[in-house]
Amino acid sequence: MRKPRKMTAEETAPYIWELPPDLYGRWGDPTKAADAPPVEMTPIDWPQLFGNANPVEIEVGFGKGLFLITSATAHPERNYFGIEIVRKYQLYAATRIAGRRMPNVKTSCADAKLVLDRFVPPGSVSVVHVFFPDPWWKTRHKKRLLFTPEFAALVHRVLIPGGRLHFVTDVQDYFEWVTGTLVATPGFRPLPPPQESAPTHDLDYLTNFERKFRQQGLPIYRSLYEKV
Ligand SMILES: C[S@@+](CC[C@H](N)C(=O)[O-])C[C@H]1O[C@@H](n2cnc3c(N)ncnc32)[C@H](O)[C@@H]1O
Numbered sequence: 001m002r003k004p005r006k007m008t009a010e011e012t013a014p015y016i017w018e019l020p021p022d023l024y025g026r027w028g029d030p031t032k033a034a035d036a037p038p039v040e041m042t043p044i045d046w047p048q049l050f051g052n053a054n055p056v057e058i059e060v061g062f063g064k065g066l067f068l069i070t071s072a073t074a075h076p077e078r079n080y081f082g083i084e085i086v087r088k089y090q091l092y093a094a095t096r097i098a099g100r101r102m103p104n105v106k107t108s109c110a111d112a113k114l115v116l117d118r119f120v121p122p123g124s125v126s127v128v129h130v131f132f133p134d135p136w137w138k139t140r141h142k143k144r145l146l147f148t149p150e151f152a153a154l155v156h157r158v159l160i161p162g163g164r165l166h167f168v169t170d171v172q173d174y175f176e177w178v179t180g181t182l183v184a185t186p187g188f189r190p191l192p193p194p195q196e197s198a199p200t201h202d203l204d205y206l207t208n209f210e211r212k213f214r215q216q217g218l219p220i221y222r223s224l225y226e227k228v
Pocket of ligand 1: 060061062063064083084085086089110111113131132133134146207208209210
């Protein structure tokens with residue numbers, strides 16, 4: 001991907017959803033936010049945020065934003081909300097999105113668990129995408145693991161009936177763990193996952209990580225679940 005040109009805060013602002021400032025003030029580091037005490041928070045009003053009532057898809061951990069950009073370009077009739085815990089990636093993606101003036105994409109910088117738990121209205125999202133989450137191999141990092149039973153329950157809560165969870169990883173153990181977690185979470189049923197197709201250009205991949213692993217010839221594990 002080419003380096004996007006620098007943009008001002010005013011130019012990127014329409015593509016950024018910020019945690020309420022008092023939350024940042026209180027908790028500072030968004031990686032710590034999930035442990036914060038409960039406070040009164042206003043749920044996101046999707047039609048107000050996007051200016052229309054189109055279906056909303058969420059991508060958790062969007063990294064450099066390839067999926068958000070390609071999907072939102074292909075589907076202007078859908079809205080995309082990305083949650084990324086690392087500010088520099090959020091700003092990188094927001095800059096690229098601002099450069100393309102994509103009104104159907106918003107990005108946020110926060111722990112996805114916090115946003116799903118406290119800001120996303122229940123039964124309001126048509127798809128949650130989770131692509132190549134960090135496996136966090138070391139025992140001392142295990143608490144950073146994204147896909148826990150609590151996370152599965154949060155995803156279930158925010159999906160509309162018939163809404164979908166789309167999960168992709170290069171790590172077989174992680175895939176099996178997520179499969180087991182979802183089997184144990186009431187209210188999900190597996191569907192056939194989307195198939196891989198041969199790329200037609202250099203960026204014709206689901207995400208940057210998919211591109212890297214497929215170019216290395218590594219296996220990719222895909223799954224799709226429906227909320228029943
Ligand atoms: C391995 S990278 C994959 C990036 C992208 N999905 C891709 O496939 O190219 C995982 C991403 O998830 C983000 N992430 C990790 N934990 C997160 C959390 N709790 N909430 C939101 N984003 C998170 C990381 O900062 C990183 O950008």
